[in-house]
Amino acid sequence: MSRVGKIARRTFLVGSAMIAGGVAFGTYLVRSPHANPLLEGLDKGEATFNPWVKISRTGITLITPHADLGQGVASAQALLIAEEMDLEMDQFQVSFGEPAAAYYNRALAEESLPFLATDEGRIAESSRTIVSALLKPLGMQGTGGSSAMSDSFDKLREAGAVARETLKLAASRQTGVAISDLRTEAGAVYLPDGTAVPYTELAEAAAAVEPVTRVRLREPSEWRLIGKPTKRVDMVAKSTGTMTYGIDLAVEGMVYAAIRINPRQGGKLVRYDATEALEMRGVQKLVEITGGIAVIADNTWRAIRAAEAVEIEWGEAPYPAEQAQHWEAVAASFNEDHLDQRWRNDGDVDAVLGASGDVFEAEYRSPYVAHAPLEPLNAIVLVGDEFTDVWTGHQLPQLLQMQVSAITGHTSGNVRFHNQFVGGSFGHRLEIGFVEQAAEIAVQMRGTPVKLTYSREEDFAHDFPRHIAMGRGRGSVANGQVEAVDLSIAAPSVFASQFGRLGYSVPGPDLQIAAGAWNNPYLLPNFRMRAYRAPELAPVSSWRAVGAPGAGFIFDSFLDELIHKAGADPMEERIRLMEHEVSRKVLEAVAEMSSWGGELGSNKGRGVAFVESFGVPFAQVVEVTNTDQGIRIDRVWAACDTGTIIDPANFEGLVQGGIVWALGHAINCEITYADGMAEQSNYHAHQGMRMYQAPEIFVRGLENGHKTRGLGEPMVPPAAPALANAIFAATGKRIREMPFDKHIDFV
Amino acid sequence: MRLTVNRTPYDVDVEPEMPLLWVLRDELGLTGTKYGCGIAQCGACTVHMDGMAVRSCQIPAEAADGAEIVTIEGLGTPEALHAVQQAWIEHQVAQCGYCQSGQIMQAASLLDMNPDPSDEEIDRVMSGNLCRCGTYPRIRAAVKTAGAKMRGA
Amino acid sequence: MRWIVIAAAVVFAGNALAAGEGDHGLEVNHLEAGSVSQADGLAAWSRIHDVVSHPRCANCHTDEANIPMWSGPEYETPGPHGMNINAGESRIGAEFLLCQTCHATSALPNTLPHAAPHAGSPWMLAPVEFVWFGQPENAICEQMRDPERNGGRDGDAMVEHILHDAELKAFITWAFDPGAGREAAPGTMQEHLDDTIQWVAAGMPCPGD
Known part of the structure; x- marks a missing residue:
């Protein structure tokens, strides 16, 4: 997928002086490190110790390569470096840096391996190590899969420690004071007599010494920043309207573009008539691009308006035109011909269910839902002679370079990507189509920067939603306990769709059909989980937590139904089944937080759900009241284990926000196709949750897990089943299909 | 036409139907006000016009x-x-x-008119502002804190 | 009987744009009181009722819950206005969120599907006495002819009301040409004016009389 990066001898550059050397990064070093991308383009007097730190006399820049979509990773990456480097959070600037193999994401590989995240056995671990060692030379940089903190936690602390020790060494050489008599604090090296030598003054000297390779990372008891509530570095800008998102950028000489692409995704453009559009004020021209047209104008509104005025006849969709046909295709996939993988087969489900006189069966549905983050897709592309420049927010920098270079004719390395803070993604910024469109337009206007802005309607029309899924459960209970679970889930393959759009075929089963269900850490005596691959239907993409929101809803709802059938308590039975200690403590935490088992008022009900995704065990309890106007969600208690909580303030905010996200979609969102097009064109038809519906959300983070995990997604999957379970408890009505407002009213 | 924005007068020559949102963003380069939906469903475009909060896309x-x-x-x-x-x-x-410019402008307007709003009042006034990241619990808390600050409490 | 017209003055917050003050563009064909038969008057009333009970009108003629309705063929199921909106006792949202926050005052055509509609008069609910949503036909008729509940209007004032609305391109005008894919109230502004004049000339008969 990516080219193998060149392994270069490490060099340090200060102005015109060059010193060769090498820097070890402890356990994360493959023998030959990636070239430090900061080495090129250093100004006179600037020094870099490693790919994440740049110092000059005037300031310190920390490179935080992961895309910040709102989850706070720019701040969190900087915090990890600053922790070890003894910087305060206001003593540096952050930058996304340039795409570089040095920023490869080792953690991304792990979730794609078919090992339970709770499996820390030899084979699982060595597979992870091999994959990460392979990915490193390929230099695959990416943000996604809740992996930024797993990727960064050790690596960036080591980068900070190396920088700190090297600065001390430089100070030692400069002053003659022994290193052991030096200490660092708040961006300066302190001599025994109290004299402070700011890092900025040591930069040149530090670049001239042999970097310190042996560093000891601090113990948690020594942490200054990690584990304490932090003020995020982007918070002031986001509170004053001074944060510039991609959509806010202006480049000198820029023109504005708006597209019309076939809303029957992948269908052809049959014919168009732009007569009216071309006469509108400010409109310069129309260009053709793959799948449609683009109108160029002198501001955003004029471009969008003119694009909408083009009369277009679109061809048919390459997938079934009506939503009912999509469900039929999925329903028709529960058979041997479509078996994708039998992920679990513990005990003997056939024997037990065969012998049971009372097999319980149920079917569940999880619909398409849109990403629709609040910042609509946008990109600025300038195709020059030597370089192409791209300004946008994106999660896969090298992929962007590759796809753009194929369009503009430059080499990948000459596509300069300027990553931006993003107004929400939820998976939307993994797709590359909008950047390709901007590049196609810009290539027809070489030398002129082209700013493509999607209207909200185009953003909905061209979203690649979360994949549709159906689940069928068969199970039995005995002696007040869950005895057997035979779960089948059918869905199209999201990875086949996503990678297929890039021209890659992905061999092997799609873990995401089963994720959230196959990997539950319960010890069910008899458990079979089979995934069935439905044919490709509407093009789909990774939505927040990918497969786990659907599969987790299906599995946990079915488990809840069996538990009720057994006459057991939903919380007690889940805890009884949960042998895995780290996960059990998460369940026990929400039980305690919610005082589960206490008396509720009349018309109230509580549900509990547990889903593990991205290595994070997560439990939620939802409490609802069945009012005259419908269900009101009153309170949610949430507990999870991410190994280490890096910033508890951000942690709590993310959990709360992700639960609001998940509950909102579960209540009232779906994307349905009619005449080959998504019927939902704007937020009026895909609301999610509003303020007045938001419950109180209580959050607890546990730190018993061994690995540091991320938190972009894992709070999403348990919310819908916990809500469905609560509604059942309050009303006796079992809802097996999202969105729930098809079956019950909400306040 | 002439409008005063943040106390600075501007003369603009645009179509009468161009939404104020785009006058601000594209003509005047004030990009703090955001485009999220264009149909008054999200509130990201909220500004104050003659002292009143309005959706500038409308x-x-x-x-x-x-x-x-x-x-x-x-x-x-x-x-x-x-x-x-x-x-x-x-x-x-x-x-x-991305939604927070609009949230803050609406909250400022709310507190201007009602310095000590109840939970119900906050929910009534702020629910037109959509947040896809789900920051509502903290918005509620921040509105109350801001109200206390403004009352000098 | 002639009633003293009581002009109801409502103070609006916000930008009071004088949208297109001027010619109402309608033909006013006065009819003498008593010159229209009961039967013809009831027929005229029936057409008036078709208009006022249509979602474009009735959605904002709601009861003392002060909640606008979202109903009509554009909505899968009728229900209250979304986003927790409540116009309050003021009927203009002064207690919470002003209707005018999202609904502009503008006589320009409505062209954006699903956007908050606008008209040439500040958006608001009708006074609470003018509740029409979900009301039986006769109840609406009795309210409309009752000066205690219709803003103190006699027949002439009712006609004036329609003409003034046309001058401003306000709500009644909007109902017949809502744009943006919303279904219009049946008929035209001119026909509605004619029917009103006819109904008044017939003595404002109601079906329950």
Whole structure:
């Protein structure tokens, strides 16, 4: 997928002086490190110790390569470096840096391996190590899969420690004071007599010494920043309207573009008539691009308006035109011909269910839902002679370079990507189509920067939603306990769709059909989980937590139904089944937080759900009241284990926000196709949750897990089943299909 | 037409139906006010017009002729934060932050008219502002903190 | 009987745009009181009722819960206005969120599907006495002819009301040409004016009389 990066001898550059050397990064070093991308383009007097730190006399820049979509990773990456480097959070600037193999994401590989995240056995671990060692030379940089903190936690602390020790060494050489008599604090090296030598003054000297390779990372008891509530570095800008998102950028000489692409995704453009559009004020021209047209104008509104005025006849969709046909295709996939993988087969489900006189069966549905983050897709592309420049927010920098270079004719390395803070993604910024469109337009206007802005309607029309899924459960209970679970889930393959759009075929089963269900850490005596691959239907993409929101809803709802059938308590039975200690403590935490088992008022009900995704065990309890106007969600208690909580303030905010996200979609969102097009064109038809519906959300983070995990997604999957379970408890009505407002009213 | 934005007068020559949102963003380069939906479903475009919170995506330029507009940039700056902005930072409200200009402008308008709003009142006034990141619990808390600051409590 | 017209003055917050003050563009064909038969008057009333009970009108003629309705063929199921909106006792949202926050005052055509509609008069609910949503036909008729509940209007004032609305391109005008894919109230502004004049000339008969 990516080219193998060149392994270069490490060099340090200060102005015109060059010193060769090498820097070890402890356990994360493959023998030959990636070239430090900061080495090129250093100004006179600037020094870099490693790919994440740049110092000059005037300031310190920390490179935080992961895309910040709102989850706070720019701040969190900087915090990890600053922790070890003894910087305060206001003593540096952050930058996304340039795409570089040095920023490869080792953690991304792990979730794609078919090992339970709770499996820390030899084979699982060595597979992870091999994959990460392979990915490193390929230099695959990416943000996604809740992996930024797993990727960064050790690596960036080591980068900070190396920088700190090297600065001390430089100070030692400069002053003659022994290193052991030096200490660092708040961006300066302190001599025994109290004299402070700011890092900025040591930069040149530090670049001239042999970097310190042996560093000891601090113990948690020594942490200054990690584990304490932090003020995020982007918070002031986001509170004053001074944060510039991609959509806010202006480049000198820029023109504005708006597209019309076939809303029957992948269908052809049959014919168009732009007569009216071309006469509108400010409109310069129309260009053709793959799948449609683009109108160029002198501001955003004029471009969008003119694009909408083009009369277009679109061809048919390459997938079934009506939503009912999509469900039929999925329903028709529960058979041997479509078996994708039998992920679990513990005990003997056939024997037990065969012998049971009372097999319980149920079917569940999880619909398409849109990403629709609040910042609509946008990109600025300038195709020059030597370089192409791209300004946008994106999660896969090298992929962007590759796809753009194929369009503009430059080499990948000459596509300069300027990553931006993003107004929400939820998976939307993994797709590359909008950047390709901007590049196609810009290539027809070489030398002129082209700013493509999607209207909200185009953003909905061209979203690649979360994949549709159906689940069928068969199970039995005995002696007040869950005895057997035979779960089948059918869905199209999201990875086949996503990678297929890039021209890659992905061999092997799609873990995401089963994720959230196959990997539950319960010890069910008899458990079979089979995934069935439905044919490709509407093009789909990774939505927040990918497969786990659907599969987790299906599995946990079915488990809840069996538990009720057994006459057991939903919380007690889940805890009884949960042998895995780290996960059990998460369940026990929400039980305690919610005082589960206490008396509720009349018309109230509580549900509990547990889903593990991205290595994070997560439990939620939802409490609802069945009012005259419908269900009101009153309170949610949430507990999870991410190994280490890096910033508890951000942690709590993310959990709360992700639960609001998940509950909102579960209540009232779906994307349905009619005449080959998504019927939902704007937020009026895909609301999610509003303020007045938001419950109180209580959050607890546990730190018993061994690995540091991320938190972009894992709070999403348990919310819908916990809500469905609560509604059942309050009303006796079992809802097996999202969105729930098809079956019950909400306040 | 002439409009005053953040106390600066501007003469603009645009179509009468161009939404004020795009006059601000594209004609005047004030990008703190955001485009999220264009149909008054998200509130990201909220500004104050003659003292009243409005969705600038719905105000045609001709209706803003002669009006006094305040945008997020005029409400407060990093060097001189409005009480609502201070509260937003204290509570670390923003995640992606894209909706927050509109949230803050609406909250400032709410507190201007009602310095000590109840939970119900906050829910009634703020539910027109959509947040896809789900920061509502912190927005609620920040509105109350801001109200207390503004009352001098 | 002639009633003293009581002009109801409502103070609006916000930008009071004088949208297109001027010619109402309608033909006013006065009819003498008593010159229209009961039967013809009831027929005229029936057409008036078709208009006022249509979602474009009735959605904002709601009861003392002060909640606008979202109903009509554009909505899968009728229900209250979304986003927790409540116009309050003021009927203009002064207690919470002003209707005018999202609904501009503008006589320009409505062209954006699903956007908050606008008209040439500040958006608001009708006074609470003018509740029409979900009301039986006769109840609406009795309210409309009752000066205690219709803003103190006699027949002439009712006609004036329609003409003034046309001058401003306000709500009644909007109902017949809502644009943006919303279904219009049946008929035209001119026909509605004619029917009103006819109904008044017939003595404002109601079906329950």
